[in-house]
Amino acid sequence: MHVVEPNPVKKMSLKPYILIGLLIVAGLIVAFNGFQTVQYGNVGLYKTFGKLNDNILAPGIHMKIPFVQTIIQVNVQVQKTETDTSASSKDLQPVSTHVAVNYSVDKEAAYKLMNNVGGSFGSVIVNPAIQEIVKEVTARYPAEDLIAKRDIVAGEIREHLTNRLAKYNLIVNDINIVNFKFSDAFNQSIEAKQVAQQQALKAENDLKRIQIEAKQKVAQAQAEAESLKLKKQEVTPELIQLKQIEVQEKALDKWDGRLPSVTGGATPFIDVDSFAGSGK
Template sequence: MSTEIPFKEKKNPAPRIIGWSVVAVLAAVVAFNSFTVVDYGHVGIRKTLGKMSSETLKEGLHLKVPFVQTIIPVNVQVTKSEAEAAAASRDLQITHTNIAVNYRVDAAGAYKLYNNVGPDYANRIVSPAIQEVLKSVTSKFTAEELIQKRDTVAVEVKEGLAARLGNYQLIVTDISIVNFEFADAFNASIEAKQIASQKAMQAENDLKRVEIEAKQKVAQAQAEAEALRLKKQEVTSELIQLKQIEVQEKALEKWDGKLPTVTGGATPFIDLNSISPSSSSSTAAQAAPKATQAPAATTQP
């Protein structure tokens, strides 16, 4: 009698391996979706089945319910927004203004901003606010004042934007008015006015210079007159005599011991060389007979 051993069929391990692999992948996916990381400079808003939570998540690692909750990152760093607006000044001059606004999202109010406005707040809120505030402030100043009082204009624009954007949890940190552009006719009038002002200033400076020079001349003349007056007070008869003696002494020092041959003055000029000894003796002889004859004539009867 023969005995038969029944054949046991071996099971295929492939389905089991696939099953465990699927389970492992699902577990990994679930584990991966069970946490999230909020980057630096951002906050997170938890969203559960389409509903936002008012809780704000800070930077770092956070847990969440997989496939049920999502974390929306919100940038709270300073953001720059540039805009160009055309507005009319108080004197009805059309001006084109380029402005740059730096702002950031208030971390505590990020939930309200995204819940009421959404992620496109820059185009829906910031740009229109810049246009409106800039036009409102520009209308308070004349065209010249916009140029001369740029800092005042910037302060008012910043205050207006801070009040308007603050309602949407946006904080204005700084603004810069890059440029004011006006019509060509207004630019020409400003240039002409500046030229006229410079000429007037130059004329005023020239007038001041002439006045200063005139005062200097008067002061110099007064000083010279005062010096002359003081000198006159110092001149006395004794001083005059002393000066005459000094002049005579200097003349004697220069004299060579010879008398001048020609003299002049109140009397006629006489040439002393022309008077020789012979001529003088003959003149004396002629004078002698006349002297002797005169007494003889007197003695006749």
């Protein structure tokens, strides 16, 4: 039986193609690893064999040495962290403070931050600083002032936190005291005090109302007395005589010329002379 052996020429002709294919694949891998994109809202830093380069890369596509360099990305957008802090007020009332802080990385100093602190700066630097400063500030105020002066307390916390984080090239954008929590006994005392203040205010308002009404009555009585006084001053003998004449004229206008008939008693007096004189 005759066995047909493989053609050595055809077998050798496949090797160049395989080699070329491997080179193409290797080239593509190298090419893909030679570029990296820095995402929007971040800056990039070259890391060569574990060492950071202080060259700050803007968002976009950047070249790098394949398998030698990597580009780490640092978020420079505003970030939010929230924390609860337990402390005591100046008057030794236990208080729990829930604080929300917005902060960001100074993009121009991203290298210093990453080189000195690293990527976990939130848990290493930011949160401990918030805890310490909130405790420090709340201890300066009585419990009631923490409620009444919330904006002032928040401003003081922000000022101290800004100074603390600036050392690490972090920027405090805003701070909000979300809530103060006190003991039940303190809350009840505050509620009782508010009720007492409201009752005192109501009593004060009622007193003012009574005083105003009394003053109004006095003023009205004084006005009426002054009016009577003026009217009395206006009554003169001439005015009385004039009124009598007006009454007599009205009576004559209604008289039918006959004297009234009366039984007993005196006859009403009529000034006939003055009536006759008026007819002349």
